[in-house]
Amino acid sequence: IGNRITTFHGFGFAILEINDITQNDTGIYKCLARNDKGFSQQNFQVNLIECINEQQQQMQPLQEQEKPQFQQPLNEDIQVVEGESIHVATTIIPHDIQLEWFHNGKPLQQSSRIKTTGDFGYVVLEISKVEPKDSGEYLLVATNKFGIDTVKFNLDCQPTSNIDQGTMFDPKYKSTLQMLPTQQNMAPKFNRKLPEQINVMEGQSVHLESDYQPFDGTVKIEFLKNGKPLIANERFQTINEFSFAILDIVYLYEEDSGIYEIHAINQYGHDVISTRVNVQSRDQQRSPSDEIPTINYIDHVVTSRTTHIQREKETRYGSPKFELPLEDKTNLKEGDCVHLETRVTPATDPSLTIDWFKDNAPLRASNRIRTISEFGFVILEISPICPEDSGLYTVRATNTVGEAVLSTRIFCHESTTTT
Template identity: 25%
Template sequence: GKPAKIIEKSEVIQVTAGDPAILEYTVTGTPELKTKWFKDGKPLPASKKYRISFKNNVAQLKFYAAEMQDSGEYTFEISNDVGISSCTTSFTVLDRTLPPFFTKPLKNIDSIISTSCRLDCKISGSLPMTVSWFKQDTEITASAKYTIHFAEGSASLEIKHLDASDAGVYICRATNSAGSKDSSSTLFIKEPPSFIAEPESQDVLPASTVRFKGTFKGTTPLTVKWFKGDTELITGGACYIMTEALASSLELYAVKPNDSGKYICKVSNVAGSITSIANLFVKEPAAFTEKLEPTHLVKKGGYAELTCKVTGTPEIKITWFKDDRELKESDKFRMSFTKSLAVLHLTDVETEDSGEYICEARNDAGKDTCSTIVTVKGVCDVQPLKQFVSLNSEFQSMEVLKDSDVILECEVLGTPPFEVFWVKDDKPVRSSKKHRISTEKSLISLHVFRFDASDVGEYQCRVTNDVGSCLCSSEVTLKG
């Protein structure tokens, strides 16, 4: 079954001596329901002064004419096989000439600016009674700002749209024919923080000192925290934070491009918190991500394209120099700079166009340079050494001992890069256990290990570069 339960009740009843009064409770639960009544914790004695009834789930204690000594705490209890429930009612019988008194006086209250607050109290005493409200000595009247309420012994004052001037002492005055009584409370207004001056976003050069500063108002004490993104900052290293009562500053020393980002100032107090975001952008110096090739070999009358890649914060200015003299746009020199790619195009080159070409990239944050050596050539020479005869003479035959190691070596004069081909009796020679081919700068060699009859023959070396090729050869035979 359902447990016995009180669903409607009277908690505080106040009547004047001689008046009738009813304490009433509505209950629920599965029968059989049993009722009990107590006064001040003791079973209520039988009396002709009142009548007790329980009908249709409504229990009543009815006083025909209340007397002063009937005042007290009345407890009603309802029970069945599955539960028990009770409720206590404070019953006060007043003398007809009882002056007002506060059963629940006003309390001090903290509230936040721009919100609403309510001052509450409870009053007993003979009716009729009037209630007045005062701030300091000035009476408050109902208006859009003030709502005044008084009913059944409860008095309240609601104050809307609080501002700093609403702070102070409030008095509730209850008056009847027997006298008057005051209760007072102090209203404290807490102001959440707000910025007077917010930290400002900044674009700076690398290695600068940056200072973000905020000033604010609000009820002290205020707590200030600084963040970069989600990470809280603390004083130390290249960061210094200074906070006063109503101001705070963040200093960053010798900033780098990776110090760029969002810097947040958060100010809090008991009434709330507020944040402000300032952006820091540290300019990135101009720098080459891909430099010019170290050397360029160009055929006389031909063309060359010098390219390099640049990074950095715009605007970047590109300047080209040849042997420290600035180049200007002309038929021979055409310059472009798009999508980080800097290009110098040389056309119809002459021998005197050989030299060092320098590209300079510059912006507010710094500069960088890279260079290349351009050589304008029309020839390639090979000078044989040791076993190789010179190109101007007849091929020289050469005799070697069986099982000896033979080295054919020549020096190349000309402009790299070179392509080298070795041939024996018109068949290509490749690196193997028998042959080792090496090229070190201008020195080219073929090493033949444990020379035997199968190695006898004519050895040729062909060297090629962008502008020509050369050939030298030697006949190698066995001794004896």
């Protein structure tokens, strides 16, 4: 897996994409899905045709200049009862396009309930615990320099008396709110800037975080890369909760390099923070520093990478091992954000499972507590934290060979307010 070969699994899709295919990529590929009840497997063979006829050469530029076209229509009308969830999916060609979702004519804002993704030609919208305010027209717009295509559907959410219409805000966060500015009619402002530049190696992760004011529910947060809206997926995780704006990028590739921006917008103005992320390819380290890589060098890199992947498949996985310790967080204030991160090997072991515990009991995820386990990165985020979150946190990695355990302590001081 690298710059040429990428995989994706999510929303019920399992995808393998190979760019700049070579003769070394030919062969039989297997896709295996399994859980504790059993497994299912699909095989397919890839054959490389090295020569194309003149007619195909003439057609190829036309295919590359294709405007967006959705391959599957959406259900025009979706009716649900409050509290249910919806899953809307379609496919589109070509893959190199820009996707935008709109709700009742306004850009759709993602949240802990509303998630969108658009990878490898598959486009998905998921809304969990649908509310009446989610009703309306949803429009998906796909654009590139050759044209535009759209699909849309209408969502009708019927309210139910079984849903508690009262506030879900926990009274224990009242002190946190009292610490925040009470100014009204003010433009958003980020309290912390991002570093001007972040240099990382391919395969590492990036965590971008800042808090903003005012915290009144009217501020809209947008994440952009190189001036275009950033679509969240399994590698790009975004959080906008309790005045914290967070972007986590797991397992960076060279093409993820660029300028990342976080925008805070309300009716009185907007604020923006940005950083440049530079991702160095692992292949560049092996290339002569002052020479342009030759075709032979590129072939050598591709061949060695393919051989390494084949050797990795034939090697029996060892027991899990955490490469980085977890730092104790014992001087936290109520309302702070906690980010714990480590790495585990073997990252590609399909039997590897990650479990989190608090005070030896399974940790329950919520809109404040989120865990990530992708590409060998193991992350726990709590935002905002409260005194009840204090305790011993343990992460356990298990596979068919053995297990590894890592622990850390978190202590949150209860805030004091003056009257």
